[in-house]
Amino acid sequence: MIKDIKSIFRLNGFHARIVLMILYFEKKLIIKLPFKILRKLINQALYHCEIHPDTFRDLNAITTLRLPHPFLIIIHKTSKIGSNGTIFQGVTIGVIENREIIAAQIGNNVYIGCNSSILGPVKIVDDVVVGAHSLILKDVNKSGVVFGRN
Numbered sequence: 001m002i003k004d005i006k007s008i009f010r011l012n013g014f015h016a017r018i019v020l021m022i023l024y025f026e027k028k029l030i031i032k033l034p035f036k037i038l039r040k041l042i043n044q045a046l047y048h049c050e051i052h053p054d055t056f057r058d059l060n061a062i063t064t065l066r067l068p069h070p071f072l073i074i075i076h077k078t079s080k081i082g083s084n085g086t087i088f089q090g091v092t093i094g095v096i097e098n099r100e101i102i103a104a105q106i107g108n109n110v111y112i113g114c115n116s117s118i119l120g121p122v123k124i125v126d127d128v129v130v131g132a133h134s135l136i137l138k139d140v141n142k143s144g145v146v147f148g149r150n
Helices: 002-011 014-028 033-046 059-063
Strands: 092-094 117-119 128-130 144-146
Touching: 002 014, 002 059, 014 033, 014 059
Parallel strands: 092 117, 128 144
Antiparallel strands: none
């Protein structure tokens, strides 16, 4: 656990540390209610981040996540995010209304630029860069850079 906390502190700035520590402890500990309350009060009210701890594949995905600017980030709880990801401000990973309630499955080493949206049950493989202001509605099956409307 100490190693995980050191990883969070090494990779992120002050605000991201707060967001990630709350997610980490809510996912790891048996007593979840205090951290769920903190997530609602601090992450949602102060940082306007709606990130559920179950969106991460495992604890390693939380401890290796980078949030350079952890503000206005919305991630649907049915999405799954792999390890070593980077998510910038204004990112939305969600579902498309009136369709299946399944969000994106995102691989390892995925970089998501600011103000990007990934909507619907799309799959993004490992080692992908999603450019800033992108709208992803289809699967990304090859590593590389995607941007614009996909």
